[in-house]
Amino acid sequence: MFAPPEVLxxxxxxxxxxxxxxxxxxxxxxxxxxxxxxQALSRLDHHRPLLAVIxxxxxxxxxxxxxxxxxxxxxxxxxxxxxxxxxxxxxxxxTIDDQARVYESHPxxxxxxxxxxxxxxxxxxxxxxxxxxxxxxxxxGVVEHVxxxxxxxxxxxxxxxxxxxxxxSVVLRDSDARAARRFGDWLDEVGSTVLVRALGGRHYQLAxxxxxxxx
Amino acid sequence: MRQAALRTLLxxxxxxxxxxxxxxxxxxxxxxxxxxxPADAGRAGAPWMLAGAGEDAGALGPLRDRLLxxxxxxxxxxxxxxxxxxxxxxxxxxxxxxxxxxxxxAGLRLAPGCGLVLPDGxxxxxxxxxxALLAAHPDGGLPVGPPTPRxxxxxxxxxxxxxxxxxxxxVAWDAGRLALTEDHGVRPA
Numbered sequence: 001m002f003a004p005p006e007v008l009x010x011x012x013x014x015x016x017x018x019x020x021x022x023x024x025x026x027x028x029x030x031x032x033x034x035x036x037x038x039q040a041l042s043r044l045d046h047h048r049p050l051l052a053v054i055x056x057x058x059x060x061x062x063x064x065x066x067x068x069x070x071x072x073x074x075x076x077x078x079x080x081x082x083x084x085x086x087x088x089x090x091x092x093x094x095t096i097d098d099q100a101r102v103y104e105s106h107p108x109x110x111x112x113x114x115x116x117x118x119x120x121x122x123x124x125x126x127x128x129x130x131x132x133x134x135x136x137x138x139x140x141g142v143v144e145h146v147x148x149x150x151x152x153x154x155x156x157x158x159x160x161x162x163x164x165x166x167x168x169s170v171v172l173r174d175s176d177a178r179a180a181r182r183f184g185d186w187l188d189e190v191g192s193t194v195l196v197r198a199l200g201g202r203h204y205q206l207a208x209x210x211x212x213x214x215x
Numbered sequence: 216m217r218q219a220a221l222r223t224l225l226x227x228x229x230x231x232x233x234x235x236x237x238x239x240x241x242x243x244x245x246x247x248x249x250x251x252x253p254a255d256a257g258r259a260g261a262p263w264m265l266a267g268a269g270e271d272a273g274a275l276g277p278l279r280d281r282l283l284x285x286x287x288x289x290x291x292x293x294x295x296x297x298x299x300x301x302x303x304x305x306x307x308x309x310x311x312x313x314x315x316x317x318x319x320x321a322g323l324r325l326a327p328g329c330g331l332v333l334p335d336g337x338x339x340x341x342x343x344x345x346x347a348l349l350a351a352h353p354d355g356g357l358p359v360g361p362p363t364p365r366x367x368x369x370x371x372x373x374x375x376x377x378x379x380x381x382x383x384x385x386v387a388w389d390a391g392r393l394a395l396t397e398d399h400g401v402r403p404a
Binding site: 208 | 336
């Protein structure tokens with residue numbers, strides 16, 4: 001059975017949380033919602049989200065929820081959820097100093113200012129989880145080889161495409177590395193312009209297939 | 216110290232602004248820009264290029280025997296473990312990094328993420344030393360410190376990769392610089 005990729009949503013404004021949830025569902029992804037940092041940390045014990053959309057300002061969260069801070073969530077993502085892409089959606093990422101504070105908790109966090117509103121956030125999520133890499137597209141949580149229309153829905157394939165959109169590598173355990181190799185075989189089979197590249201140290205990344213030397 | 220998984224330009228500065236400037240300017244497909252304060256710089260993975268500023272050489276000792284490109288904005292502090300190319304400002308660092316990222320020699324170039332693309336289009340992973348040498352090629356090579364055994368081993372490994380892949384290049388060690396030079400005696404594989 002196909003389980004759509006999960007997106008962690010940490011937002012203390014319940015109205016915005018519902019709006020984010022709808023956005024994620026409209027992209028055929030599974031929202032994992034949290035209205036405070038403690039709940040988010042608890043969710044991360046049981047889920048492996050592909051993307052985490054995180055609001056920095058938790059002033060509306062109940063006091064019990066603020067036992068842990070947003071930066072604890074970012075640090076947990078950085079240390080234990082290496083392949084999750086954190087997208088900090090906040091009014092507090094306008095300045096370089098704001099961004100540097102986030103960087104110290106998670107050096108690969110992406111930023112999206114709340115000033116630009118939910119439509120821009122949706123575009124950003126779509127660009128990460130719905131964009132193209134070579135002749136591959138992420139559509140509704142599955143990877144599609146656009147020229148042939150063939151699809152693959154394995155979590156590792158989806159993770160590799162999303163990571164490439166964020167200019168990141170993916171760290172894989174042995175079992176997932178086998179899945180990455182199978183995905184590589186599938187790319188060969190469909191004649192994709194993209195291949196799976198082992199970078200060493202369990203890191204993998206999608207890369208364009210280089211043309212060979214002229215005959 | 217481990218090599219960073221992706222090609223990384225490590226900014227060593229007290230304030231994060233140069234990091235943000237370079238992050239927004241350099242091609243993220245080719246290089247990840249990281250930031251560390253001088254006191255924390257030794258904890259980061261070994262980068263492809265290090266660019267620093269200020270009078271504090273920080274905790275950079277672990278990078279002493281690594282092949283990497285060193286840049287310093289303003290006068291370099293005395294305690295740096297390797298000679299740094301001095302830059303006027305961060306714009307000059309950015310321009311130099313862009314030039315380094317697009318370096319090509321005998322058909323060899325930097326691959327996206329990390330590693331090298333060989334002249335026949337194939338991919339060469341785990342070649343951090345060669346990546347640094349290729350990046351330093353437009354500037355006449357990589358300034359290095361005294362030839363320690365580890366530094367010699369890194370240079371030998373780079374030379375061995377060139378030989379194994381039949382590349383018409385060699386690693387030349389001359390006047391405190393390590394440089395890639397064309398070797399016309401080698402027939403490309």
